[in-house]
Amino acid sequence: AQKVTQAQTEISVVEKEDVTLDCVYETRDTTYYLFWYKQPPSGELVFLIRRNSFDEQNEISGRYSWNFQKSTSSFNFTITASQVVDSAVYFCALSEENTDKLIFGTGTRLQVFP
Amino acid sequence: NAGVTQTPKFRVLKTGQSMTLLCAQDMNHEYMYWYRQDPGMGLRLIHYSVGEGTTAKGEVPDGYNVSRLKKQNFLLGLESAAPSQTSVYFCASSRPQTLYSNQPQHFGDGTRLSIL
Numbered sequence: 282a283q284k285v286t287q288a289q290t291e292i293s294v295v296e297k298e299d300v301t302l303d304c305v306y307e308t309r310d311t312t313y314y315l316f317w318y319k320q321p322p323s324g325e326l327v328f329l330i331r332r333n334s335f336d337e338q339n340e341i342s343g344r345y346s347w348n349f350q351k352s353t354s355s356f357n358f359t360i361t362a363s364q365v366v367d368s369a370v371y372f373c374a375l376s377e378e379n380t381d382k383l384i385f386g387t388g389t390r391l392q393v394f395p
Numbered sequence: 396n397a398g399v400t401q402t403p404k405f406r407v408l409k410t411g412q413s414m415t416l417l418c419a420q421d422m423n424h425e426y427m428y429w430y431r432q433d434p435g436m437g438l439r440l441i442h443y444s445v446g447e448g449t450t451a452k453g454e455v456p457d458g459y460n461v462s463r464l465k466k467q468n469f470l471l472g473l474e475s476a477a478p479s480q481t482s483v484y485f486c487a488s489s490r491p492q493t494l495y496s497n498q499p500q501h502f503g504d505g506t507r508l509s510i511l
Contacts, residue, residue, distance in 0.1 A: 290435075314492050316499060326485065326502040333494050372437060381426055381492045382453065383500060385437035 283308045285375050287386035294363050295394050302358040302389045304373030310334070314376040315349065315356045316383065321369040329371075332356065363393045397421050401486050401503035408476045408510050416471040416506050418486030426489045427469040428453075428500065429461060431482040438485060444469055476510045483507050 284307040294300045306315065317329040330340060332349050340347045344361045360367055370390045374383045402417045418427065426445050430438040430453075440453030444463040458480060460472045469488075473480060487500040 312494070318502075324483070325504050328499040328501070331497050331499055333492075335494060376492055378492070381489055381498075381500070382428070382440055382443055383430075383438070383487075385439070387435060387437040
């Protein structure tokens with residue numbers, strides 16, 4: 282069965298600290314896709330990144346970076362020099378091949394204090 | 396730039412009442428989905444559709460029905476609402492994933508539904 286585990290329920294940091302959000306997944310598919318979404322207090326879901334199972338290159342986008350390691354079935358997300366505006370719930374998700382159904386983790390609530 | 400539009404945004408129902416949530420997308424996406432979000436449980440898939448006229452069950456389909464009569468619309472129905480269906484409902488749409496194209500699911504803003 283496919284599963285996504287975000288073991289960190291809540292993380293609190295002070296502004297400018299670096300923070301890493303963990304995501305571990307389980308799947309039997311050879312081809313799959315991994316996602317991160319952000320849900321700010323306003324409630325909408327904001328797409329951050331997608332990775333396919335054959336692309337293990339790390340990605341950096343501004344203060345955000347992602348580390349995909351198939352050997353450990355992990356897709357971790359790091360925010361460098363966190364800001365108050367980063368406060369949100371972050372979801373990691375796994376997509377099945379063919380139907381593209383998303384299996385979500387339970388989310389990590391990040392609170393960044395000034 | 397409407398994207399995915401959900402109607403209504405809020406609704407309060409009494410136990411046993413019925414209602415339909417409407418999802419409309421203007422991106423010509425083949426796939427559409429309904430999820431529910433409950434505290435501490437992330438989002439769970441209720442039903443989905445891979446094309447006009449087709450629907451399939453997701454992880455938590457009981458108590459819900461769906462229809463996809465037009466490609467751009469995906470309706471979620473509650474025939475007899477129960478308090479356990481109090482939740483935030485999200486609709487999403489996408490094109491099929493491929494290795495070489497970035498096709499994330501686009502989400503609506505959600506419908507907050509309370510069943511008393």
